[in-house]
Amino acid sequence: MLADSRSKKGNRNVSMPIDRNTRLVVQGITGRDGSFHAAQMAAYGTNLVAGVTPGKGGSKFDNTVPIFDSVHEAVDATGANTSVIYVRAPFAADAICEAADAGVRLVVCITEGVPVRDMLRVVPFLKERGARLLGPNCPGLIAPNARVKVGILPASIVQPGSVGVVSRSGTLTYEVVYQLTRAGMGQSTCIGIGGDPVIGTNFIDCLRLFQADEETEAIVLIGEIGGSDEEEAAAFIKEKVSKPVVSFIAGQTAPPGKRMGHAGAIVTGGSGTAADKIAAFAAVGVPVAKIPSEITSLVASAAPALKRAS
Amino acid sequence: MLADSRSKKGNRNVSMPIDRNTRLVVQGITGRDGSFHAAQMAAYGTNLVAGVTPGKGGSKFDNTVPIFDSVHEAVDATGANTSVIYVRAPFAADAICEAADAGVRLVVCITEGVPVRDMLRVVPFLKERGARLLGPNCPGLIAPNARVKVGILPASIVQPGSVGVVSRSGTLTYEVVYQLTRAGMGQSTCIGIGGDPVIGTNFIDCLRLFQADEETEAIVLIGEIGGSDEEEAAAFIKEKVSKPVVSFIAGQTAPPGKRMGHAGAIVTGGSGTAADKIAAFAAVGVPVAKIPSEITSLVASAAPALKRAS
Amino acid sequence: MKVHEYQAKELFARYGIPVPPGTVVTSASDAEAAAATVGKPVVVKAQVLVGGRGKAGGVKIAKTPAEAREKASQILGMDIKGETVKKVLITEAVDIAHEIYVAVIMDRRAQKPLVMGSADGGVEIEVTAKENPSAIQRVWVDPLYGVHPFAARRLAMALARDAELAKPMADIIQKLYTLYDEVDASLAEINPLVVTTDRRVLALDAKLNFDDNALERHPDLEAMRDLDAEDEGEVRARNEGLSFVRLSGNVGCVVNGAGLAMATMDLVKHYGGQPANFLDIGGSSRPEKVVAALSIILQDTSVKSILFNIFGGITRCDDVARGLVTAFAQMNLKLPVVVRLTGTNEKEAREILRQVPAIHPAETMDEAVKKAIALAA
């Protein structure tokens, strides 16, 4: 008999979503991106326990990692607790639900181009099951101290340390992390939340995680135009975050009314502009870098003990 | 600005759903059944605070009870916490959701003929809001000690006392209650849960309430053929109910495969028959009356202290 | 409401569920013509609403058009569990590699729709449930989401045991649920869903039951109702808003409420009588309903006495009483009638009933039932 959906409500705790206990299953492991990044994640040290591609169950990835037809089988056989998704956009929402239904606790969806309507149904489904979603259209996350990465963040640019990085962008995150590393400021965890209109984990969720995380001493928040996530993050920082936060907002020169790429960054009259967001951070005492290369110096002055620590 | 839906999750406690704190709004108060029973409920002593009929807001029922266009307005103006629904079947599901969305804690749906598909969507909606639904297609409930009734149970047949009655039937409940009253066994609360395939409150919910209720000393459970609610109730009684329970099952002579009326009572090969249900109760020591008039004597022997008490 | 196989297959086709092409005919000569058009061996299938037509000889294979004519003439007019066969479906006989069972039903216990599947198709699911319960796969559906593709895929894999066949099968499972949901079905069953020897997946049979409470919003489905195949009294009762089931006894019963109606039948049997019917006149009964109820019951000549057991709630006893008075005035009733009315407005009702001397009053249910049995004897 097929098992009923494995509802495990509640207990969305504040421990970091990936660590040495992460047991990873890759959905879409036989695809071009899936196989490339599966190898990268395993090479970095992530405990890659399974892959899933319907119809390819029984084979192995890289001669070692078992491939299953469904996430349920993968979880049953390997105890996977974390999933990363590289399937095509029309199938991504179902893949996310499948992972949550199979009992996975953290689902990271790299796929871009997932329709908003699909995500509107995915988010409550995961909430019912108490699973955390990161993304979609996000680069995932990496924890250099534990040497665990889930997603596509290049391992070459990170360094163990105590700066938590959270960002709506993909490659802009790499840029900032790279600069931090070059300035000798290692990272505790770097999280790309994705820039789509509907996402599983937002700035506030990550700020809460970093505030509670013993490894994190300072936080870098990289926002962009559109929406009001940054404004809400600023309000949350004022109330609940005692650790130093430095921010940067992309899209200061974007013309109003134009959609800037897949990220869903769009400026509409009067709200969601870079100026609004910068003002919101300034109002709560969060320094905002004018250009990316200014971030490291702002972090250094906001958390002077940092560089010595790492 | 219209208020957002008033989510009040959780705290489904075990106090009896109606008592002297009940503040009732009648949905469909200007209809034939609604107006008739609104008067009956008020005459019995129920605190009828409002009526709702869209488009008739501003008028009054019986020259005293204010009528509103929506339950939200009724709740805002009168603090109604309980609703009873007499609207036509195609609109009943929406009326239930409206009441729950407006913050009503107990919604009693008298309307019969509500499509199952509608109810499948109503039940989770109410659960999200922490509201209790009784019915649909049910006679409601009455608490003779508090002189509160919500629904259509005739006040003339009840008497204050300490027998809790719960039933899937409508008029069969009246019959049993009437016989209890004539035998001098008053009732704490009588609840008709309705016989439709999808209902808001089931036998187990009511058994839990009666077990916790100080006013209730014995319980009469009236089941019928179809489904497995009685079998589950028997299992629950074994585990959790210490008060004496007496039962009766209607449909002992119903031919298999035939649907017996709106109640959704249907006998299909091998499960849900009266014999199965009677056996389930017998197995956990619950006496089952062969005919309705036997119920009173079974209650008298199961709870000998009862008659003196009332 | 039930519909015939050919009607269910029309709906299947509308939802993209593959069915073998077929033609419905009402005569043996049309059956021959239809078989000739197919040009291959055909199956001649009785179109009846009752189950068990296979065992009753209502399904036969015909290799030639002439044989189809012969089989159709055997099946047409056949009596299957009281239902006369008036139509047969002529459909291509396919070569079956594997028979599967799939159905969507409402699971009262879980309060959710349930998709059931078994790799042992062609067999009744109740038989599989008894003999090989582990062969039944169950997927409960959250109606807010429908059947997730991943869930359909897992079920299809368990049934097809073949990744290539699982794809069309998962698609059929999703479409069957969508159909079930959108048409307000209470049962949507494919038994068997077959894999043919050339690896097509086809719904060889189709069964759909509908939620009667939802038919108001599906006039196209309501139009599919086959009044010929149903009991005349039951059809008439439905049109009058009554619930009626014909039984074989001699005590006609008119009761308000399904539970009380069943308890009344039980009590008639308990005291040695035989109920002639189940009849629930429902809530808010208009006097005309009572007239209709009486005339439906009186069509059955074996009825020797009539028992009214009415306990007021939404139903007001004065309405019922007025209905009785009107009915008796209209119908020149010759049978004895026992009336027991209790509840809302019962005093007013007794006042009204006093106008009709032929009524045998009773105060309790037991008394009423005993009197009705005695009067029927």
Add this chain to the structure above:
Amino acid sequence: MKVHEYQAKELFARYGIPVPPGTVVTSASDAEAAAATVGKPVVVKAQVLVGGRGKAGGVKIAKTPAEAREKASQILGMDIKGETVKKVLITEAVDIAHEIYVAVIMDRRAQKPLVMGSADGGVEIEVTAKENPSAIQRVWVDPLYGVHPFAARRLAMALARDAELAKPMADIIQKLYTLYDEVDASLAEINPLVVTTDRRVLALDAKLNFDDNALERHPDLEAMRDLDAEDEGEVRARNEGLSFVRLSGNVGCVVNGAGLAMATMDLVKHYGGQPANFLDIGGSSRPEKVVAALSIILQDTSVKSILFNIFGGITRCDDVARGLVTAFAQMNLKLPVVVRLTGTNEKEAREILRQVPAIHPAETMDEAVKKAIALAA
């Protein structure tokens, strides 16, 4: 994706939202004929994808067919915010008693669709939001349930302030949400929704934007796309799977990732330059994408230098490098190119790029931007 008013109204009509009948024409003489068919005063409305056509003179009333011809000839060919008017909609002029605003949009903050309404229709919602915020009614929608009838009724009552008019208005609100949901819209707006003097409720204007990510499942909507009305470079970029927005500077930018692309533009401005475009080549870039990106940028003759800022992730730098090599080989590029490649496979990428001597390498983003500005000067 945006569609024209007349296309949005076609979809409205399909979902049962009442719209005044109208005809789309491309010439003044056809406008006259269409107005003659209406037989009443008409409105001649420019069909453009940009907003603000009313203020720009793109909407005019015509009392006679001759006048309709005259107004149409004024409007056709008009330039509205850079878009040339090629079609006008001829539609009956109705007598308006009351103008209302209704829209369904995606509320990112609430992570839910939002139905917004205002009794002050005809005005831009942003203006109402500023000047009279309490006039805006908001109903958030749980997409698992859709708009409950009770919620639509409450909103309609607040907008119509008339129980009789609230009924058709609630119906329109529910249908507008259903449309929004089923077609994967990102905006569905009626401004104004009017009550006519004879108490009809009509959608006088219609605006629909679609989620580009969902167009794959709506080929009928994709077919509504008006390529004529869009920027040629942007159309071409979309066909190549690129995100491109034309700006007015001289530094052409090719970046992977929207955030980094915006940050690159910001940095160009920061160091005193002017970006010529936003261009996100996206993840998993094929070499052909780079070729396409370059040729789109090079159509703009004001571009004086090209800046590649690529940080690898899904995008592999060696792919990008191969694309550059191929592009330069194919295109006989005369402009200076600054390339900054970092991340996955960056060493391999540098190996490949060494084959092309014309590239100005840069190690950091700041260095790259400064070089590109200098080379454009």
